[in-house]
Structures are given as structure tokens and as C-alpha cells.
Amino acid sequence: xxxxxxxxxxxxxxxxxxxxxxxxxxxxxxxxxxxxxxxxxxxxxxxxxxxxxxxxxxxxxxxxxxxxxxxxxxxxxxxxxxxxxxxxxxxxxxxxxxxxxxxxxxxxxxxxxxxxxxxxxxxxxxxxxxxxxxxxxxxxxxxxxxxxxxxxxxxxxxxxxxxx
Numbered sequence: 001x002x003x004x005x006x007x008x009x010x011x012x013x014x015x016x017x018x019x020x021x022x023x024x025x026x027x028x029x030x031x032x033x034x035x036x037x038x039x040x041x042x043x044x045x046x047x048x049x050x051x052x053x054x055x056x057x058x059x060x061x062x063x064x065x066x067x068x069x070x071x072x073x074x075x076x077x078x079x080x081x082x083x084x085x086x087x088x089x090x091x092x093x094x095x096x097x098x099x100x101x102x103x104x105x106x107x108x109x110x111x112x113x114x115x116x117x118x119x120x121x122x123x124x125x126x127x128x129x130x131x132x133x134x135x136x137x138x139x140x141x142x143x144x145x146x147x148x149x150x151x152x153x154x155x156x157x158x159x160x161x162x163x164x
Contacts, residue, residue: 001080004034005127006070007152008061023104024149028068031127031148033087034058035080046087048121053093071155075134083134096120099144106145117144127151135161 007028010017020029032047043058075083099122102115121129124146131137137154139146155161 001075003073003075004070007031007068007148008065011064011066026149031123031151048095048123048126051095053090053121073161094120096122103145124148124151
């Protein structure tokens with residue numbers, strides 16, 4: 001099963017998206033996963049945004065978002081079943097805006113101020129968890145402290161990821 005992990009930006013130049021792009025020095029502010037559900041004939045986007053972990057159709061997603069870059073990964077049917085079960089189980093978890101502030105403060109202080117994981121998810125934390133669980137990814141900082149550019153940088157370096 002083909003899984004795509006990608007990055008995007010808000011099409012309407014929302015201030016949050018613009019600030020994240022500026023902070024990272026990128027043309028994107030968000031990361032997500034997507035896949036095609038053959039039985040429903042729909043492309044599903046899985047993300048942490050708008051207050052929660054959620055799934056929306058690709059058509060709905062692209063009304064407000066511009067896709068910048070995507071990476072294709074492969075899962076066996078059994079692995080995809082476990083992957084999609086995890087995604088379904090995470091839906092509805094709250095968005096953790098506190099973690100965004102933690103990342104900014106940590107970046108400003110060069111990591112001197114330490115933080116703990118908060119309830120909920122941000123987009124990069126969610127994608128890191130999926131990459132760690134299903135592809136054995138290793139990051140140099142905790143998932144809750146990762147930014148979208150950390151996820152995309154990892155995927156650029158590890159474009160030949162194998163499942164675990």
C-alpha cells in the first residue's frame with residue numbers, strides 16, 4: 001500500500017502558516033500523511049490541525065492548502081491495516097498549541113530550556129510517531145519538539161525507507 005507523507009502551506013496566507021514558514025525558512029508550514037482508499041474511491045489526508053487529529057478528503061484539504069512536496073512510502077497490506085488502525089485511534093486527539101510555543105522557546109534558547117510532552121499532537125509530532133512506529137525512523141530530539149522541516153529533512157535524507 002502506498003502512503004504519502006507531504007508538506008503544505010495554507011493557500012490563503014494565514015498568519016500562523018506564514019510565521020512557521022518564516023521561522024523555518026521554508027515554503028511550507030505543515031506535514032501530513034495521505035493514502036487512497038480503493039473501496040471508498042477517496043484520497044484521505046491524515047493530519048493534526050484545526051484543533052485535533054483528523055482525516056479529511058484530499059479534495060477538501062486542497063481547497064485551503066497548497067501541496068509543496070511529497071514522499072511515497074510502501075507498506076504491506078498487514079502493515080497498512082495496523083497503520084490505519086492507529087490513525088483511526090488517534091482521530092479526535094486534541095491539537096497541542098502549547099508544543100508550538102515550547103519549540104519556539106527551545107529554538108530561541110538553543111535547547112537550554114527543557115520541556116516535557118504535552119497532551120495532544122502537532123503535525124510534525126504526529127508524522128514522526130508514524131515514521132518511528134512503521135518505518136523505524138530515529139530523530140535527534142523528541143517527537144513533540146520536531147518541526148515540519150525536521151520531518152521533510154529526514155525524508156529527503158532517507159528517501160529509501162523500509163518498513164519495520
